[in-house]
Amino acid sequence: MDAGDVRGDLVFGIFGLILPFVCPDFPDQVNCKNTPILSIPGFSVYTEFVVEVDTRFGEYLMCNPDPDTGIFSCAAGPDGWRGCWYDNPQWHKDFASLCSPQECDCAALRHLSVGAETGPFTWSWPPGPDPPGWPSHTRGSLCQNYVASDGVVFKGRPLGGPQPAPEGPADCCAMCSRADKESGIPGLCQGWSLFSDTKLCQLWSNITDWQRCSNTNIINYNINNDNNNNNNNNNNNNSSSSTSTSQCLSGHRDMFARPEVQWVLELASTKLNGTWFSFDAQGQCRPGERPTGDGRCFWRLAETRATINATCINDRLKQLALNRNPSCxxxxxxxxxxxxxxxxxxxxxLFEAFNGNASATLPVAGVTTQELEQLFEE
Structure with missing residues (x-):
């Protein structure tokens, strides 16, 4: 299971407020899937409990229910640690007696110990697992639904041939959104690549890899491969690409580029720098055992203090915003x-009330961390 301190758990509760606005564009994102067990009336609650733990914290795992069986399973997220266990200095120190230096993975670290992730939270979920060496994203207001990957061109299945994009990224984003709408498949267009010298934009589906952008021949290579394999008739479009050195910018489809999600991230990284924890059943102590540091077990549930229906906390959140930002x-x-x-x-x-807005006609100071924490204590 996943858990958090008050500030860490509030991130998840507040995140749920924006899902109705972003999920229509990202139906396959884990938070947007219709999981029947999560729709049971009264299933969504906040529970306060005390856990005794071995303080050698490992990797935080994302625990989610299977949409068919409702059984929860835990796995590392796309932003998780990508190196070997001994490449992390803290893990190398804490788990040296439990992990083998001859093996990159370590079961004690990933599946026995309590996982922990401390804010600021800047997490993301790309459309699928990143290929090795995937370029870092430049987050910002590139355009809705997409984050920027500078100096790369994607490889995958082209959606048609290169198209003129005189307005740059704005045109590429519009093309991608139009491809989704016309096909009736949300997320069909996973990204695009824009070349500065030709002002041509290539749309991509099924992105599998990327390549550093040196010239626009890369775009021809991928389109020709697709034509040869699928007998598409897009060859005439290839002649418009030049072979000169070119700068390029790619937009990678990502739910976390949405402005609504950025509101949550701003709050999470400034006022809610809490901690998330993951508890794998494999590391739980048996009855009568305690986590003493000998590696036999890593956590036990010591006490359950209270369980509150999530709607109670959510209603308090909303009322706090209504009181703080009436003019908006x-x-x-x-x-x-x-x-x-x-x-x-x-x-x-609501997010203006929480994050503040100094440039508003009536400036809003924003709520304090203490005010948010007190929602659980009243």
Whole structure:
């Protein structure tokens, strides 16, 4: 299971507020899948408990239910540690007696110890596992649904041939969104590559790899491969690509480029720098055992203090925002408790109340970390 301190757990609760607005574009993202067990009335709760642990913390694992069976399983996320266990100085120190230096992976670290991840949280979920050496993303306001990978061109299945993009990234983003809409397949277009010298944009599906951008021959190579394999008739488009040295920018489809998600990330990385924990059943102590540091077990549930329905905390969150930022909410439609929070106007005002907005007509200071923590204590 996954857990967190108050600030860490609040990130997940607040994140749920923006899912109705981003999930239509990202139905395959793990937080957007329809998992029946999570739809059971009263299933969503906050539980306060005390856990006794071996303080040698390992890798944080993401624990999610299988959409068919409802059984939870835990695995490292795409932003997890990519090296061997001994490449991490803290793990090399803490797990030297439990892990083999001849093996890159270590079961004690990944599946027995308590995983921990401490903020600031800047996590992301690409469309699939990153290939080895995947370029780092330059996050920002490139365009909605996409993050930038500078100086690379993707490799995968081209969607048609290169198309003119006189307005640059804005045109590429519009093309990608249009390809999704016309095909009826959300997320069909996973990314695009734009070349500065020709102002041509290539759309991609099924991205499998990437290559450093030196010239636009790369784009021809991939399109010709696709034509040969699938007998598509896009060869006429290839003649417009030049062979001169070119700068390029690629946009990689990513839910975490959305402005709504950035609101959550701003709050998570400034006022909610909490900690997440993952508890794998393999590391749980048997009845009568305690985590003494001998490696036999790593955690035990010592006490369950309280269980609160999640709607109680969520209602307090919303009321705190309504009280803090009334002028913003006044510009939205009249408030109705069952429908207003499905409005982007209300949710954007909520995050303005939480994060603050010094440039507003009536500046908003934003709530404090203490005010957010107190939601669990009242």
């Amino acid at each position: 909410f006044a510009d939205c439609t009249p408030f109705h408790p069952s429908t207003s929070w499905n409005s982007l106007c209300y949710v954007s005002c």
